[in-house]
Amino acid sequence: MNFILLLIIGIEIAFWVVIAAGLIARYVFQLPRLGLFLLALTPVLDLILLIAASADLLRGAAATTAHAIAAIYIAVSIVFGKHMIRWADERFRYYIMRQGSKPSRLYGYAYSRKYFKDWLKHVLAYVLGTGLLWVVIFLVNDAGxxxxxxxxxxLWSLVVMIDLVISITYFIWPREAKHREKIHE
Known part of the structure; x- marks a missing residue:
């Protein structure tokens, strides 16, 4: 298996382990500074991946899909990382620690607007990720x-366009609560 692909898998696992450790330190052991420190390590993981993928390509390796996924991973992590940590924090606090209010679900036009904002973030991740890919293509300067x-x-360009179409459909056919969820609200 490709080294970069294994590194991506390892860093993804490390990302969630660091988040879990940060949340456990923050809430279970009441060590907010340690929790913050652990949560702040997530960008370090991205940096490790960026350095490894760049070094591999600059040593003369042919770019693989794994190298491209590394750029996507980095861009998505930069754009969505804070949101993912907040999402995990809210759920950990409610479901594990039994504190705070239940994370809410959005429906109707509120969901449509949120999905569209997330699509805009997807576009930002796309710009960052494809920017990284174009830089590598330029530096390697070998189409082969x-x-x-x-x-x-x-492919990512097509995915962004499909995501836009999905976003638009939520304005046409807003997401509704399932019958069971309507009863419990």
């Missing part, structure tokens, strides 16, 4: 070695 990167840019 970077074909996987340009292919990923094309």
């Amino acid at each position: 070695r970077t074909g996987a990167l340009s292919g990923t840019i094309k």
Whole structure:
């Protein structure tokens, strides 16, 4: 298996382990500074991935889909990382610690607006990620070695457009609460 792909898998696992450790330190052991320190390590994981993928390509390796996924992972982590940590924090506090209010679910146009804002974040991640990919393509300057990167840019472009269509459909057909959820509200 490709080293970069294994590194991505390892860093994704480490990301969630660091978040869980940070939340446990913050809420279970009442160590908010340690919790904050652990949560702040998540960008360090992105930096490790960026350095490893760059070094691999600069040593002459042909770019693979794993290298492209590394750029996507980094961009998504930068744009959505804070939101993912907040999401995990709210659920940990409510479901594990039995504190605070139940995380709410959005319906109707409130959900449509949130999904559209998330689509805008997706576009930002796309711009950052494809920017990284274009920089690598430029630096390697060998279309034979970077074909996987340009292919990923094309595929991600299609995914962003499909996500836009999905976002628009939520304004046309707003998400409704399931019957069981309506009863419990």
